[in-house]
Amino acid sequence: MPTALRDRTLVFDLDEGGFHEGSPWPAPPPRPRARRCTSRGCPYAAGIPAREAARRLERFADQVLPGWRNRATFHRTSTAGNRTGADDPPGSTWRDRPSIDRGEGLRLAGDMVAAPGTRGGIPINSALRAVRSAVTGLRPRTAP
Numbered sequence: 001m002p003t004a005l006r007d008r009t010l011v012f013d014l015d016e017g018g019f020h021e022g023s024p025w026p027a028p029p030p031r032p033r034a035r036r037c038t039s040r041g042c043p044y045a046a047g048i049p050a051r052e053a054a055r056r057l058e059r060f061a062d063q064v065l066p067g068w069r070n071r072a073t074f075h076r077t078s079t080a081g082n083r084t085g086a087d088d089p090p091g092s093t094w095r096d097r098p099s100i101d102r103g104e105g106l107r108l109a110g111d112m113v114a115a116p117g118t119r120g121g122i123p124i125n126s127a128l129r130a131v132r133s134a135v136t137g138l139r140p141r142t143a144p
Contacts, residue, residue, distance in 0.1 A: 008020060011064045013042065016042055017042050021039050022037070038065065041057070094115065094117075094122075097113050098112070099113070100114055105134075109123060109129075111123045114126070
């Protein structure tokens with residue numbers, strides 16, 4: 001979507017539990033004009049039709065990205081049932097989630113593993129930890 005000065009980068013909807021995040025920088029060239037990727041999410045209760053949840057998100061988008069419908073070049077909606085992301089139950093921490101290092105050279109990265117953060121921060125932090133763990137001890141190859 002083309003950027004506009006009025007576009008918000010980060011918004012929390014404390015009434016509905018919604019969340020909006022948008023890249024604060026336009027995509028690098030080549031591009032016909034400045035564009036950005038945005039993402040929104042909100043919980044919805046069992047028994048609420050997915051289409052109603054999508055309409056609720058669109059109303060939220062109307063508030064944080066005025067005119068987004070006329071500017072969007074791609075739009076996708078999806079739902080995830082019975083998920084809360086990486087919410088930690090009371091008395092636990094992110095360290096109680098599944099380990100990144102699964103042994104035998106296998107690493108796990110994603111939004112539900114033992115890495116600090118919320119939402120987008122968890123997969124980023126878990127990926128960084130997985131890569132660091134995987135390359136620890138590797139030596140640069142010398143030319144023949």
